[in-house]
Amino acid sequence: MTKKEAILLAGAKLFAEKGFNGTSMAELAELTDIAGATIFYHFKNKEELFLAVLEQVKDGILKSFDEYFAGNVFKNGLEMVEGVISYFLFMAGHKEEWFLLLHRNHPYRLAEVNPVCRRYLEVIYNCFTDVFERAIRRGRADGSIRDIPAHKTALVILSMVDGVVRFKTYQLYNAGALYNNLMELCRRMLENPKQ
Template structure:
């Protein structure tokens, strides 16, 4: 007969079971009895680890956010490129990858915002603010250097997130059937094209698209003639 699982192992099982159930059934639709059953422990044992169901939920959400710490490091590396033509596709790729391959986190965020809104905003802000702040600061520099149009960086950040969240394939994510890689690539291309056209003044920052009507940009060979 094997030895009983250690406390940390039981806690991990509870968190994993809770995240799965909360994401699928919502907060109010999930009971501690169901969590205990899926974690293969008794309900009494569950309450030795967590005093309340709410504590289980916030721990599960906090644990699910852990993968975003890696994305924060990736974001810093991407932003170092500076050029919006390089940065924006990479940022959108990260956002869409999160939508596509971290469906449980998205579902838990949705549950928190809908059913436990009083605390959800502060919890989500705690995890997301470093990422949002880094990207917003980058956009601010781009506005100041006239790399992109003179728009509110906070508005741009929110709007970019929203365009990803309303991606038509997102319904498949929430239903448990994430879109294939090809759909993600198509979405990245479509959203990149859209945002580059919205943000970048084409005559100023994309001279390869068209010659400005007011002042012609001469090539080195033309200038020499």
């Protein structure tokens, strides 16, 4: 692993755990056993490092969903929604630091003034909504999902799933125990009663 990669790796961890303001470059240098100045050789400043970390998260999420869809087939749209939800939850457990970072306030603040940051977040959330929206559209076409607006419903489902993930990472409840209920309630919300 190059030093640049080590910095990005440790940076992702620290930014996720302690936030942007809570992370110091000195701490990052110590954690990676790299001289402080080396970080500034590879990244212009702290914000550029943060953006590089966010870009990696973005790429990771896109790649992850691509692989999921390449390796799975679904009987119908409703099952596809369920698959996407369960994969989202799996990903949130498996790549916890991605979601910790996205559940922090700083990226959204930065996005207000930094177009690159805004772009990365847009790509990430467009990816999230798209996967749900595609599944809903397919379900409406094959009759497994009733007649509801695909985009807005996708947003509500994303809010719900992301909300549960957030509760889990903040240890507010044993939110992991909610996964089955979440899935059942989602199905009830979407399924076509005429079938």
